[in-house]
Amino acid sequence: xxxxxxxxxxxxxxxxxxxxxxxxxxxxxxxxxxxxxxxxxxxxxxxxxxxxxxxxxxxxxxxxxxxxxxxxxxxxxxxxxxxxxxxxxxxxxxxxxxxxxxxxxxxxxxxxxxxxxxxxxxxxxxxxxxxxxxxxxxxxxxxxxxxxxxxxxxxxxxxxxxxxxxxxxxxxxxxxxxxxxxxx
Numbered sequence: 333x334x335x336x337x338x339x340x341x342x343x344x345x346x347x348x349x350x351x352x353x354x355x356x357x358x359x360x361x362x363x364x365x366x367x368x369x370x371x372x373x374x375x376x377x378x379x380x381x382x383x384x385x386x387x388x389x390x391x392x393x394x395x396x397x398x399x400x401x402x403x404x405x406x407x408x409x410x411x412x413x414x415x416x417x418x419x420x421x422x423x424x425x426x427x428x429x430x431x432x433x434x435x436x437x438x439x440x441x442x443x444x445x446x447x448x449x450x451x452x453x454x455x456x457x458x459x460x461x462x463x464x465x466x467x468x469x470x471x472x473x474x475x476x477x478x479x480x481x482x483x484x485x486x487x488x489x490x491x492x493x494x495x496x497x498x499x500x501x502x503x504x505x506x507x508x509x510x511x512x513x514x515x516x
Contacts, residue, residue, distance in 0.1 A: 337397030341382040341405050344412045349377050356404060360411025363468045373400045410468040417477040419463040423492035427460040439484040449476060
């Protein structure tokens with residue numbers, strides 16, 4: 333049996349979980365999330381816990397068992413605590429600022445980039461080189477962070493670009509370093 337899938341999910345105080353056919357709805361202090369559960373996965377709510385089960389021992393069902401348990405856990409945590417991702421801008425003249433609800437990015441292009449966040453995600457720019465993305469849906473927060481990072485991913489020579497906070501950028505030696513090594 334799946335080690336992740338068989339763990340019960342504890343429902344925190346103030347969180348309400350509803351089951352309707354193949355849908356699970358989680359309501360909490362920060363909002364509400366709904367997901368359509370895969371047909372081969374079953375779940376039941378008892379004693380303030382969610383128990384996830386599967387129909388068979390097929391490899392795909394075993395994989396889905398752990399996946400859906402993790403997705404439901406993320407939903408419960410999202411409506412109670414929420415999720416945040418932090419990005420850093422590295423480079424001369426790279427800046428971020430809020431223009432109403434939109435994020436304006438200056439990333440060395442000839443024009444600024446205006447990014448409108450999707451519903452359920454909030455953006456903040458506490459400093460010109462930091463961006464904070466927060467929301468209750470873990471997948472959506474990660475998707476928005478990846479989209480913003482894709483505008484100017486960090487490059488390996490100087491490390492310029494948009495990177496996750498704490499991300500290590502593996503550096504390469506430049507052309508001059510390679511040429512001097514060849515002469516010696």
